[in-house]
Amino acid sequence: MLKITRKRRATVVSLLAATAVMGGLTLAPSASAANAGDCPNNALCLYQDTHFSGQISIQTRFAQGIGINDFRNSHFTNGQSINDQVSSLINNTNYDICLFVDINESGKANWIPKKGGDLGFPNTWDELGPVGFNDDLSSAWPVNTLGHGCQHS
Numbered sequence: 001m002l003k004i005t006r007k008r009r010a011t012v013v014s015l016l017a018a019t020a021v022m023g024g025l026t027l028a029p030s031a032s033a034a035n036a037g038d039c040p041n042n043a044l045c046l047y048q049d050t051h052f053s054g055q056i057s058i059q060t061r062f063a064q065g066i067g068i069n070d071f072r073n074s075h076f077t078n079g080q081s082i083n084d085q086v087s088s089l090i091n092n093t094n095y096d097i098c099l100f101v102d103i104n105e106s107g108k109a110n111w112i113p114k115k116g117g118d119l120g121f122p123n124t125w126d127e128l129g130p131v132g133f134n135d136d137l138s139s140a141w142p143v144n145t146l147g148h149g150c151q152h153s
């Protein structure tokens, strides 16, 4: 019994190692760079820097009527608050998401479509500067649950 368990564990470890090697071969040369494929399904991925680089925050809480009221309570993987820090993002959730420059879904707003979503707009935003949202986002909410005038630029 113990031997079987150990053998299984060894198999799992070697599979993980093989996967890691394969992942390393397919990754872009820059270790900090990412692409849309690196954001998990059903997640909104928020990046500290442009072009999906720097620190990442993977948010999976989105549902009907559930978003992020206050970015000050969410963090990148290094523990730093995401508030007024996000510079690029990927929306792999099943919701169009409205992004706001103030907490509690207020202030200037814009939205990013869900994956494979509306009007052919991409579900990725590689830099928020050109749309005036760089280092400024403070809340996010599924767009179809609010009456805000959240319009695509």
Ligand SMILES: [Ca+2]
Binding pocket: 047, 048, 049, 050, 084, 085, 086, 087, 134, 135
């Ligand atoms: Ca930033």
